[in-house]
Amino acid sequence: MTDQTPAVEAATTDSPALSAGQVPTSWYNIAADLPEPIPPHLHPGTKEPIVVDDLLGLFPRALAEQELSTQRWIEIPEAVRDVYASWRSTPLLRARRLEKALGTSSHIYLKYEGASPVGSHKPNSAVAQAYYNQQEGITKLTTETGAGQWGSSLAFAGALFGLDVEIWQVRASYESKPYRRHLMELYGGVVHSSPSELTEAGKAILANDPDTTGSLGMAVSEAVEVAVGDQAARYALGSVLNHVVLHQSVIGQEAIAQLEAAGEDGADIVFGCAGGGSNLGGLAFPFLRHVLSGDSSTKVVAAEPVACPSLTAGEYRYDHGDFSGMTPLLKMYTLGQDFVPDPIHAGGLRYHGMAPALSHVVHLGLADAVAIEQDAAFNAGILLARTEGLVPAPESTHALAAAFRHVSESSAEETVVIGLSGHGNLDLPAYGSFVENYPG
Amino acid sequence: MTDQTPAVEAATTDSPALSAGQVPTSWYNIAADLPEPIPPHLHPGTKEPIVVDDLLGLFPRALAEQELSTQRWIEIPEAVRDVYASWRSTPLLRARRLEKALGTSSHIYLKYEGASPVGSHKPNSAVAQAYYNQQEGITKLTTETGAGQWGSSLAFAGALFGLDVEIWQVRASYESKPYRRHLMELYGGVVHSSPSELTEAGKAILANDPDTTGSLGMAVSEAVEVAVGDQAARYALGSVLNHVVLHQSVIGQEAIAQLEAAGEDGADIVFGCAGGGSNLGGLAFPFLRHVLSGDSSTKVVAAEPVACPSLTAGEYRYDHGDFSGMTPLLKMYTLGQDFVPDPIHAGGLRYHGMAPALSHVVHLGLADAVAIEQDAAFNAGILLARTEGLVPAPESTHALAAAFRHVSESSAEETVVIGLSGHGNLDLPAYGSFVENYPG
Structure with missing residues (x-):
């Protein structure tokens, strides 16, 4: 027994090393460092570079x-x-209990974007986009969302900067994930099921296929149509485009600084899930900067679902970003602008294309891509929950599964970084059947 | 443009000041410092101090x-x-946007326990309880849970320390909050609706009232009965008892260190929600240590729901901790062991009694208590979401509402600490009707 106040001390030496409130001062733009430029976006009418x-x-x-x-x-x-400082830097967690469960001598670090208020990496761009729109006098933003991670992030950012936010949510998610709609509405957002009768694009799609479960491409068409028709409104995209990937570069910059503070000599390999590409690009591109300058040899792996395999089974060509062909043409790995993923797929990452910057990086051989089966993804998420307590977003479980496969097949002692794009609290029912059949 | 790597810097000077991974080295026990001892628990048979x-x-x-x-x-x-270091220290956030919305010149800090993997303060005790049980050779824990914050925390802790966890969940929550059950099962827990046919206590309750919506007191009776009948099992309680409040003292110790690092001279007033009392006790008792030693004059306010007002409308007397009278008698503010809260109350904090340590502190005049209406609580939560992005647990919104009322009625420039016991991601539907009618 002592009367002195005991100290508040570091319990482990490899815990997250940046204090909360520490935020990068600049975004990193990989376009400056690539050996060949990213192919330009083309005007949808003239087909000239925009x-x-x-x-x-x-x-x-x-x-x-x-x-x-x-x-x-x-x-x-x-x-x-x-605003970033409300939750950034996000934790970089050494996952010792997970390492033990996997029987690996590699060091596994989790970069956890689920620590944001909205529960994913998406606010990194939403806050920036809301800020610039507000600075230029815009009063309303329109957008699309799938599971709702992006829609809720933009609704949150809109609330902070005094912007109205109107969201078209893919019908399959709108109907199966009511919690996300409640979240968007809690932040003050207005949410519609897409396709809707509110736009010409939506009406045309419904006339042709009244029972469609919707797609991100369709929701983009609706949101773009409304923004273009309103002087005071602009459109906001949650992934794919260069400026979105740019904003996400805070993730990788922090991870590099945190690894250094934890005593690691960089990362040997970085895994992230890839839907539109902003999560993986945000995490990996700051690592690739050092690869491109010859200072490191970090490998990058994009993990995507077998159900929506743009990088591993798509074509690398110009395609529209939306269903109706209103957006610029983007050079990207694509499954085609009319691709509709099987609604049985619960794991997010359902966009038909992939960020032009990430597509180019994969095309140049600077990153690999793997496709993950749904059961392997969820089982990886269950193992994470039962070892580290974190409930990863279904999207993020693809990165976990890819990383677990890698460490189980490798005898090397590596420093492995896994990007967890968000938490899965609003996706818990999706875990249900996988928990029942979990082999662990 | 610069080729130098920009720094990762502190964006604000009043952001959370402890690094993640910094954890108190000891728990603080207020029993050592109170001017009169906490009245002893009594044996339910002999009525002698246990x-x-x-x-x-x-x-x-x-x-x-x-x-x-x-x-x-x-x-x-x-x-x-x-294990604590996986998420502790939890953030202490200066809520500047909230201050602005409230029009106050007071400094408002949020101590945010929603940052834990399970999303509340409950793992602070669950991890400790699982550890000590495992050390003494126990292989199974039984417990009760209401909304599921405690049940999921114990299931998580059981997974880490290799213990089976069996949980009786109050029927009203079991049926209305399926996400929490999924979470408990994701961590490997086994969940029953309470009252159940699995115990003599449950059968007796159901025989008398087959349509009961259940209560925490009933669920405690069931979990205690099963633990007492199994040599390898023990019971784990999520609040109320001294050792649970003790474990939660990490919250207040961190908050004090974080306030100091943020340049504040302690706190003028601390608000926390109180159901069983462990959240408020864990936050406030380390502050009261300095009050009891004459070093500070921090005020403490317990916020409870009008629907379950043990501190503000209960009697201070000996009562059982459970419905069936199996637990020791506890000296506490109580609504009676057979109290069943109105199931229309969505805000948690539904226990009939209050921690003996906190009851004693309130009885001695060291803390005040206020009862909050449900709509005021949820409206406070909506304002927090729309200013700071955080979605507070319905429980935590009671503390927010009490604090907002205080700063709106006070012209003093104070340092205000509000404990947020958890996030409300799994309670989003409960926000629905309040969002529709939100006056803001």
Whole structure:
């Protein structure tokens, strides 16, 4: 017994090393460092490379400029950094109990974006997009969402910057995931099931296929149509485009600093899930900067679902970002703008294409891609929950499964970073049948 | 443009000041410092003060000793601290956007326990309880749960320490909150609706009232009965008892250190929600240590629901902790062991009694209590979500509402700490009707 106040001390030496409130000062733009430029987006009418002015009906000028920028570092506005500081830096967790369960001598680190208020990496871009729109006098944003991670992030960011947010949610998710709709509405967002009767695009789709379960491409068409028809509104996209991937680069920058503080000499391999590509790009591109400069040999692996395999089974060609062909043409790995994923697939990552920047990086051989079966993904999530307590988003479980397969097949003692794009609290029913049949 | 890597820097000076991984080394026991001792628990048969041996059918010796201890500091075992370090220290957030919305010049800090893997403060005790049981050779824990915060925390802790966990969940929650059951099962827990046909207590209750919506007191009776009848099993309680409040003292110790690092001279007033009392006790008792030693004058306010007002409308007397009278008699503010809260109340905090330690502190005048209406609580939660992004647990919204009322009625410039016991991601439907009618 002692009367002195005991200290608050570090319990382990390999815990997350940056303090909360520490935020990168600039976003990293991989376009500055690639050996060949990212193929330009093409105007949907002229098929010519787009210029900033072509994008101003969709986005504020600052974001249009970021979309085409090749500047390496782009300063993060102070107002955005102050919001980031509410939850950033996110934890980088050494997963010792998971390592033990896997029987690996590799060091596994989890970069956990589920620690954001909305529960995913998406607010990293939503906050930036809301800020720039508000700065340019825009009063309303429209967007699409699938499971609702992006829609809730934009609704949150809109609430902070005083913008109305109107969201078209893919019908399959709108009907099966009511918690996310409640979350979007809690933040003040207005949510519609897509396709809807509110737009010409939606009406045309429904006339042709009244029972469609919807797709992100369809929801994009609806949101774009409404934004283009309203002077005070702009459209906001949650992934795919260069400026979105740019904003996510805070993830990888933090992870690199945190690894160093934890005493690691960089990462040997980085895994992330890839749907539209912003999560993986945000995590991996800052690591690739050091690969491109010859300072490291970090490998990057994109994990996608077998049910929506754009990188592993798609074509690398120009395609539209939306169902109805309203967006610029993007050079990307694509399953086709009319792709509709099987609604039985519960794991997110349902977009038909892949970020042009990430597609280009994969095409250049700077990153690998693997396709993961749904049961392997969820079983990886269950193992994480039962060892580290974290409930990963179904999306994130693809990265876990890919990493677990890698360490089980490798005898090397590596430093492995797994990006967890979000938590799975709102996806718990999706875990149900996999928990019942879990072999562990 | 610069080619140098920009720094990862602190974006604000008042962000959470402890690094993640920093964990208190000891729990703080207020029993050492109170001017009068906490009235002893009484044996349910003899009505004599209980001794450690009386508790060994329910708890392992280490926890039984902690229950009766008056030692000021009790060292946290290294294995427990290592698990805590997965998410502790939890953030202490300066809520500047919330302050602005409230129009107050007070400094509002949120101590956010929703950052734990399970999403509440409950694992602080669950991990400790699982550890001590495993150390003494126990292989199974039984417990009760209401909304499921405690049940999921114990299932998580059981998974880490290799213990089976069997949970009786209050029927009203079992039926209305399926996400929490999925979470308990994801961690490997076995969940029953309570009252159940699996116990004599449950059968007797159902014979008398087949349509009962259940209560925590009933679920405690069932879990205790099963534990007492199994040599290898023990019972684990999620709140109320001294050792549970003790484990939660990490919250307040961190908050004090974080306030100091943020440049504050302690707290003027601390708000927390109170159901069984462990959340508020864990936050407030380390602050009261300084009050009891004459070093500070921090005020403490317990916020409870009008629908379950044990502190503000209950009697201070000996009562059982469970419905069937199997537990020791506890001196506490109580609504009676047979109290069943109105199932229309969505805000948690549904226990009929209040922790003896907290009851004693309130009785001595060291803490105040206020009862909050349900709509005021949820409206406070909505305001928090729309300013700071956090979705608070319905329980936690009671503390917010009490604090908002205080700052709106006070012109003083104070340092206000609000304990947020957890996140509300699994309670989103409960927000629905309040969002529709939100006046903001």
